[in-house]
Amino acid sequence: MNDHVTSDPATEAFVAHRNLLFTVAYEMLGSAADAEDVLQETWLRWADVDQEKVEDQRAYLVRITTRQSLNRLRTMTRRKESYVGPWLPEPLLTTPDVAEDFELAESVSMAMMLVLETLSPTERAVFVLREAFDVGYEDIAVAVDKTPAAVRQIAMRARRHVDARRPRQVVPPSVTSAAMESFRLAIETGDPQGLLDVLAPQVVLVSDGGGIKQAALRPISGADKVTRFMLGGLGKHENAVTFSPTEVNGGPAFLVHVDGAFDGVLAVRLEDGLINGLYYVRNPEKLGRVASGVPLTRR
Numbered sequence: 001m002n003d004h005v006t007s008d009p010a011t012e013a014f015v016a017h018r019n020l021l022f023t024v025a026y027e028m029l030g031s032a033a034d035a036e037d038v039l040q041e042t043w044l045r046w047a048d049v050d051q052e053k054v055e056d057q058r059a060y061l062v063r064i065t066t067r068q069s070l071n072r073l074r075t076m077t078r079r080k081e082s083y084v085g086p087w088l089p090e091p092l093l094t095t096p097d098v099a100e101d102f103e104l105a106e107s108v109s110m111a112m113m114l115v116l117e118t119l120s121p122t123e124r125a126v127f128v129l130r131e132a133f134d135v136g137y138e139d140i141a142v143a144v145d146k147t148p149a150a151v152r153q154i155a156m157r158a159r160r161h162v163d164a165r166r167p168r169q170v171v172p173p174s175v176t177s178a179a180m181e182s183f184r185l186a187i188e189t190g191d192p193q194g195l196l197d198v199l200a201p202q203v204v205l206v207s208d209g210g211g212i213k214q215a216a217l218r219p220i221s222g223a224d225k226v227t228r229f230m231l232g233g234l235g236k237h238e239n240a241v242t243f244s245p246t247e248v249n250g251g252p253a254f255l256v257h258v259d260g261a262f263d264g265v266l267a268v269r270l271e272d273g274l275i276n277g278l279y280y281v282r283n284p285e286k287l288g289r290v291a292s293g294v295p296l297t298r299r
Helices: 009-029 032-046 057-081 096-100 102-108 110-116 121-132 137-144 148-163 173-189 192-198 223-240 288-292
Strands: 199-208 241-248 251-258 261-271 274-281
Touching (some): 009 032, 009 057, 009 102, 009 121, 032 057, 032 288, 096 102, 096 241, 102 110, 102 121, 110 121, 110 148, 110 261, 110 274, 121 148, 137 148, 173 192, 173 241, 173 261, 173 274, 192 199, 192 223, 199 223, 241 261
Antiparallel strands (some): 241 251, 251 261
């Protein structure tokens, strides 16, 4: 934006907080495309606000974004009911500084985003605003149209729910790199034992083709079954498959190319040095932002 455009106070405030607002919307929705739509709706409403009456621009913008995200989330919930196969969040490339910010990396991780899917829309909004962005109970109450006392109760309930399901272990970068390289070599060389050596016994693979690309219609559990699925699917392409390490949603991942064409994103979760979660997004409708190379940075 040029200097003439950003001289408008409303525009300056929106631009200054845009990354924050996108992250709020994304964590509530799990969809970058829908988050961008929410930002457009937020801007349209913000542009009509009398700036002289706004005491806290950040709080006001977060409030608008939250309300628009809640509206969109309820619509998305109905869409997901007819979704073909497992639904995974839209992956986001992230810069190294996101991974270094443990709280941010955890809040946008594939594993955490799937945990958030188990909350009600209001619980999700309250949890995201309170835990990820440290928004005060009074401001959250205004955003979700509840009393502060009710918001406190919702926050406690959501926190207990998430704490019982969230992954907690921080894996050293050197351990992550070694596991990722072992996984890549095993897949690209078709080595079943090499794959079994890097997978946790209870590993779970979730693949999302959205009914557009072939994918397992339910999660696959267990190292043996995951190995057979991976080598029987991607592995059969032999040298035509390449796995390029990257960072997605604050964690390790691969960009997968088959026969030279971008096929999907495989996000990886590790525990005790072994891979215990694989999230493979093949649905092309969820790959546009990754393909564009636009990363999420620290808010």
